[in-house]
Amino acid sequence: xxxxxxxxxSDQKPPYSYIxxxxxxxxxxxxxxxxLSEIYKFIMDRFPYYRENTQRxxxxxxxxxxxxxxxxxxxxxxxxxxKGSFWALHPSCGDMFENGSFLRRRKRFKVLKSDHxxxxxxxxxxxxxxxxxxxxxxxxxxxxxxxxxxxxxxxxLGGVAQPSGFKHPFAIENIIAREYKMPxxxxxxxxxxxxxxxxxxxxxxxxxxxxxxGWPHVYGSAGMIDSATPISMASGDYSAYGxxxxxxxxxxxxxxxxxxxxxxxxxxAPIPTxxxxxxxxxxxxxxxxxxxxxxxxxxxxxxxxxxxxxxSVAVH
DNA sequence: GAGTGTTTAATCCGCA
DNA sequence: TGCGGATTAAACACTC
Numbered sequence: 001x002x003x004x005x006x007x008x009x010s011d012q013k014p015p016y017s018y019i020x021x022x023x024x025x026x027x028x029x030x031x032x033x034x035x036l037s038e039i040y041k042f043i044m045d046r047f048p049y050y051r052e053n054t055q056r057x058x059x060x061x062x063x064x065x066x067x068x069x070x071x072x073x074x075x076x077x078x079x080x081x082x083k084g085s086f087w088a089l090h091p092s093c094g095d096m097f098e099n100g101s102f103l104r105r106r107k108r109f110k111v112l113k114s115d116h117x118x119x120x121x122x123x124x125x126x127x128x129x130x131x132x133x134x135x136x137x138x139x140x141x142x143x144x145x146x147x148x149x150x151x152x153x154x155x156x157l158g159g160v161a162q163p164s165g166f167k168h169p170f171a172i173e174n175i176i177a178r179e180y181k182m183p184x185x186x187x188x189x190x191x192x193x194x195x196x197x198x199x200x201x202x203x204x205x206x207x208x209x210x211x212x213x214g215w216p217h218v219y220g221s222a223g224m225i226d227s228a229t230p231i232s233m234a235s236g237d238y239s240a241y242g243x244x245x246x247x248x249x250x251x252x253x254x255x256x257x258x259x260x261x262x263x264x265x266x267x268x269a270p271i272p273t274x275x276x277x278x279x280x281x282x283x284x285x286x287x288x289x290x291x292x293x294x295x296x297x298x299x300x301x302x303x304x305x306x307x308x309x310x311x312s313v314a315v316h
Numbered sequence: 317g318a319g320t321g322t323t324t325a326a327t328c329c330g331c332a
Numbered sequence: 333t334g335c336g337g338a339t340t341a342a343a344c345a346c347t348c
Contacts (some may be wrong), residue, residue, distance in 0.1 A: 018339075035320095056341080060339060060340060063339085064339090065321080065322095081348080083319055083320060084321080
């Protein structure tokens with residue numbers, strides 16, 4: 001198997017659509033909402049390809065934000081200076097991605113008036129997400145983990161109580177809280193956050209039997225499990241993201257309990273089902289054993305198992 | 317002026 | 333071949 005250099009994938013275009021990339025960025029934030037500039041930053045940080053031609057792809061990305069109903073705009077509060085609004089995923093877009101993978105969308109998400117799972121009006125959806133963000137932050141605080149870099153006060157958080165026990169289908173907790181079985185018999189959690197960038201082949205091959213290296217801690221904000229499970233998968237471009245996943249959350253838009261799925265042939269690209277702020281060491285531009293492992297933990301890295309107890313309440 | 321957001325249009329690509 | 337989704341480009345308006 002070829003062992004490309006560390007920069008092998010650096011200049012390759014990721015197999016993800018702008019919608020997927022944007023969704024990743026948003027999902028990676030503790031509050032599940034980001035300003036446009038932070039979305040840009042997320043993408044550029046993790047995908048070197050997008051460090052060039054910024055005018056082009058950023059225009060495309062903005063187009064996607066406006067064009068697709070799956071993204072909703074959350075206005076800043078009057079006391080929150082700054083340009084632009086926050087962007088979040090519509091609560092009802094959980095079924096948008098096929099097999100729970102950002103690599104493939106089932107269909108274009110359109111807001112349905114009859115959607116009973118979550119608010120359909122943008123304003124309602126925004127309020128709903130604000131509630132979600134508030135709850136997440138509360139959960140973080142309760143679990144003793146570090147609060148996100150952006151405090152709740154930075155967002156236009158509403159004060160409406162959120163019905164307990166409910167999480168919309170696309171809630172990060174639901175998307176990632178499913179365990180998938182790898183072709184090699186390894187099981188890993190779909191809650192794995194997306195690596196900082198494409199894992200290199202040598203990363204993948206060394207992840208077969210020992211954990212811990214390739215995949216940063218998962219989100220713990222609202223019940224993510226702390227899993228550094230290593231992944232063994234076929235080589236190839238983006239293979240680290242191409243883990244075949246079985247759709248576990250698409251039943252009528254409802255999230256289903258975690259379940260192992262039969263091994264499937266490796267897909268060309270894996271699943272960043274769960275994204276979080278990954279340590280820079282996972283970037284293709286840096287080695288797997290980069291010193292960043294000792295760097296200060298990112299907010300998401302601090303969100304680990306303590307909050308996992310909150311996870312199960314969502315699924316029913 | 318720069319950044320942000322919206323809209324329209326053209327083009328390409330994969331799939332049925 | 334048609335359709336739908338994704339990408340790209342461009343124009344315009346608005347806000348900071």
